[in-house]
Amino acid sequence: MQQFKKMKKLILLAVLAAGFIACNSNKGAEQSVELDNLNAWLDSVSNLENVTVEQWTSIEGEYAMATMSIDTATMDESGKVKYTESVSRWEMMKAANMEKMNAEAAAVSVVMTPEMITEFYGPGIIMANENDYSFMTAENALAIYENFYDRAVFHKDDYTSDQWNLVKAMYEKMDAQKNVVEKEGLKTSDNLKIAKTKAKFVVLFNTNKTEAKIEEKAAN
Numbered sequence: 001m002q003q004f005k006k007m008k009k010l011i012l013l014a015v016l017a018a019g020f021i022a023c024n025s026n027k028g029a030e031q032s033v034e035l036d037n038l039n040a041w042l043d044s045v046s047n048l049e050n051v052t053v054e055q056w057t058s059i060e061g062e063y064a065m066a067t068m069s070i071d072t073a074t075m076d077e078s079g080k081v082k083y084t085e086s087v088s089r090w091e092m093m094k095a096a097n098m099e100k101m102n103a104e105a106a107a108v109s110v111v112m113t114p115e116m117i118t119e120f121y122g123p124g125i126i127m128a129n130e131n132d133y134s135f136m137t138a139e140n141a142l143a144i145y146e147n148f149y150d151r152a153v154f155h156k157d158d159y160t161s162d163q164w165n166l167v168k169a170m171y172e173k174m175d176a177q178k179n180v181v182e183k184e185g186l187k188t189s190d191n192l193k194i195a196k197t198k199a200k201f202v203v204l205f206n207t208n209k210t211e212a213k214i215e216e217k218a219a220n
Contacts, residue, residue, distance in 0.1 A: 061199025133177035138185040164209040
């Protein structure tokens with residue numbers, strides 16, 4: 001847990017550094033610092049042990065934050081090579097965690113109503129069982145993630161802490177399927193947008209689950 005908190009601090013420092021250097025007209029210098037921040041973050045993440053599904057969701061969102069302002073068009077050749085190596089390192093790290101994450105998500109029992117399935121995953125979605133997420137493909141993954149996030153936002157003020165737990169469990173199973181479709185032609189551009197949506201969902205879940213628990217405790 002302490003390692004995970006240190007990783008959070010690195011991301012914050014990376015974002016602050018990016019904002020500071022954005023005032024500098026030297027885009028090459030800006031990209032160089034952001035790339036150094038990304039590699040420092042990767043160093044921190046690589047040292048984490050026994051990462052949970054929830055932590056990994058947060059890590060993927062933070063990767064999106066660390067890379068969203070990196071533009072290889074402003075880099076020299078050595079910078080582009082360095083960035084490619086960083087991306088490859090991330091992909092290897094993600095692959096190492098994927099099997100464990102998928103297994104943990106599948107082990108969670110989730111009881112969803114047909115109404116919730118339609119609302120969060122889209123109209124016409126039929127699931128053979130709680131682990132059947134074959135409806136998500138490389139073509140529709142981004143749309144499903146964006147719809148899921150939009151519906152979670154819609155319920156941000158009316159869901160109980162238990163309902164937020166259910167939403168989170170649904171999300172983790174959906175995320176396990178996304179790891180599958182990544183190998184089936186998911187566009188890099190779609191995957192990056194999904195990562196950014198994941199980062200927003202983590203903040204949304206943590207904030208509103210906490211607020212729901214506080215309200216429930218006060219009511220009792």
